[in-house]
Amino acid sequence: MKLRITAIEPLSPTIRRFTLGSGGPLPPGAAGAHVIVEIPGPNRVWKNAYSLAGTPGDTAQYEIIVRRVEASRGGSAWLHDHAALGDELDVSTPQNLFPIIRTAPHHLLLSAGIGVTPFLAYRRALATPYTLHHCCRPEDEAAFAKLLEPARNVHIHTSRNALNLTRLLTTQKLNTQLYVCGPEGFMEDVLDVALRAGWPASKIHKESFGGATGGAPFTVRLERSRRDIHVGPDETLLEALEAAGLAPPCLCRGGACGECELKVLDGVPDHRDHFLSAAARAGNAAIMTCVSRAKTPSLVLDF
Amino acid sequence: MNKSRPVYTPFAIDTAARFHLIITDQAAPPPAEDLPRENFEAWVVKTVAPGVQAQQAGPVRAFRAVPEMLTHLKHRLARETVGLRLYAVGSEAFLWDVHNLARAEGLAAEEIKLHQAGPKLRRVYCTHCKTMIENAALNVIACPGCGASLFVRDHFSRRLAAFMGVKIDAEAPGEPFVPEPFET
Numbered sequence: 307m308k309l310r311i312t313a314i315e316p317l318s319p320t321i322r323r324f325t326l327g328s329g330g331p332l333p334p335g336a337a338g339a340h341v342i343v344e345i346p347g348p349n350r351v352w353k354n355a356y357s358l359a360g361t362p363g364d365t366a367q368y369e370i371i372v373r374r375v376e377a378s379r380g381g382s383a384w385l386h387d388h389a390a391l392g393d394e395l396d397v398s399t400p401q402n403l404f405p406i407i408r409t410a411p412h413h414l415l416l417s418a419g420i421g422v423t424p425f426l427a428y429r430r431a432l433a434t435p436y437t438l439h440h441c442c443r444p445e446d447e448a449a450f451a452k453l454l455e456p457a458r459n460v461h462i463h464t465s466r467n468a469l470n471l472t473r474l475l476t477t478q479k480l481n482t483q484l485y486v487c488g489p490e491g492f493m494e495d496v497l498d499v500a501l502r503a504g505w506p507a508s509k510i511h512k513e514s515f516g517g518a519t520g521g522a523p524f525t526v527r528l529e530r531s532r533r534d535i536h537v538g539p540d541e542t543l544l545e546a547l548e549a550a551g552l553a554p555p556c557l558c559r560g561g562a563c564g565e566c567e568l569k570v571l572d573g574v575p576d577h578r579d580h581f582l583s584a585a586a587r588a589g590n591a592a593i594m595t596c597v598s599r600a601k602t603p604s605l606v607l608d609f
Numbered sequence: 610m611n612k613s614r615p616v617y618t619p620f621a622i623d624t625a626a627r628f629h630l631i632i633t634d635q636a637a638p639p640p641a642e643d644l645p646r647e648n649f650e651a652w653v654v655k656t657v658a659p660g661v662q663a664q665q666a667g668p669v670r671a672f673r674a675v676p677e678m679l680t681h682l683k684h685r686l687a688r689e690t691v692g693l694r695l696y697a698v699g700s701e702a703f704l705w706d707v708h709n710l711a712r713a714e715g716l717a718a719e720e721i722k723l724h725q726a727g728p729k730l731r732r733v734y735c736t737h738c739k740t741m742i743e744n745a746a747l748n749v750i751a752c753p754g755c756g757a758s759l760f761v762r763d764h765f766s767r768r769l770a771a772f773m774g775v776k777i778d779a780e781a782p783g784e785p786f787v788p789e790p791f792e793t
Contacts, residue, residue: 411715476627478691481715504627504692506719 318449335400337431352381421488561597573605627692634699702732705770
């Protein structure tokens with residue numbers, strides 16, 4: 307869909323809220339849904355996933371909140387430095403890989419940094435009690451306090467009042483569902499503490515975007531397409547395939563959904579996704595092209 | 610494999626848990642070598658003579674009967690925290706009574722482990738009058754609710770925690786049938 311930027315609101319020097327609309331009705335996105343936004347760059351197009359942060363089901367407009375990433379792969383920097391009111395962007399229909407478990411009587415929401423965005427939509431949709439703990443840098447506290455309006459069940463943590471994850475995750479009632487969204491390090495901390503506290507996988511729901519951080523360049527040989535593709539240090543494998551004119555499967559572009567899985571015929575992948583099980587990772591027979599890279603100079607893929 | 614029958618595995622501790630609650634409709638918990646060394650409780654059912662106190666031995670707690678134990682279980686689960694694993698050991702009907710109670714209290718399927726033990730007696734649900742018949746030993750029984758002769762099918766309802774009993778000669782009235790004991 308071609309959508310226009312209808313409002314830009316700075317929330318902090320590095321965080322901006324964009325409102326997107328077309329004038330006509332948009333497909334609704336439920337709480338937890340995200341859209342893929344195509345961002346024009348000087349040499350290439352970025353495809354970044356952003357959670358819908360506005361009112362769930364809104365068909366008049368979409369709201370996304372964008373942090374200017376320091377080691378930006380390009381998309382967020384363009385949105386901060388060049389995007390202007392009235393600019394037209396290509397936006398996908400909303401996809402939801404992070405839905406609310408409606409049958410649960412209590413929800414524990416844990417976010418860090420810009421990972422709070424899906425929970426802004428959650429808060430307007432949750433029909434049963436919830437507790438939200440948000441972690442951020444002290445300099446961002448004011449911006450998130452404005453977004454979150456802390457209450458008895460909504461807490462913001464900075465280095466001054468750090469969140470005690472172990473105590474939190476060992477004192478939750480049996481009927482609690484856990485939702486986690488934030489940067490890689492935060493996600494790993496929470497999942498590690500949750501597993502040690504005995505949480506079953508079915509009660510943990512996670513969403514991570516922007517996990518693709520680049521790395522050493524490598525080459526992929528596509529066995530069926532008979533192509534050799536070079537993957538540069540600041541592009542993902544998926545982006546390199548797309549830049550070569552191929553249309554590999556993909557959906558979330560964040561290593562969460564499993565849609566982009568390709569078979570690995572040779573070489574060792576550097577797994578960076580949240581989809582493959584530990585056993586599947588060790589087997590090295592599959593790779594999530596949207597975030598994962600290579601430990602060997604080249605990979606041979608069945609595509 | 611019969612798809613209408615749940616499949617059970619031998620009793621084994623889930624090492625990912627923080628605390629283990631093992632409950633059985635038998636008089637004794639699983640053998641000590643199978644139990645965790647710490648962070649567990651085992652609940653058993655022990656009928657004792659009038660006036661005699663049930664023995665409480667360390668983490669083993671004895672109840673007078675299954676209904677009493679299940680009432681306590683409901684209150685206990687309402688106070689428990691995520692990290693608990695619940696293990697039910699006993700008759701198939703008991704396992705699913707425990708399972709259904711635990712699910713209602715917020716445990717996920719993977720937090721509940723079911724292990725069949727004891728005699729192969731069945732709880733039977735009369736599909737005609739909805740009467741529950743406990744401890745059926747043969748595959749043909751008379752329903753105490755409506756008097757029908759019921760054939761006990763190899764079809765277990767997890768929701769009702771019972772096998773389905775249907776009128777034996779519903780298709781061909783008067784057809785004779787030889788009752789057999791259950792093998793599984």
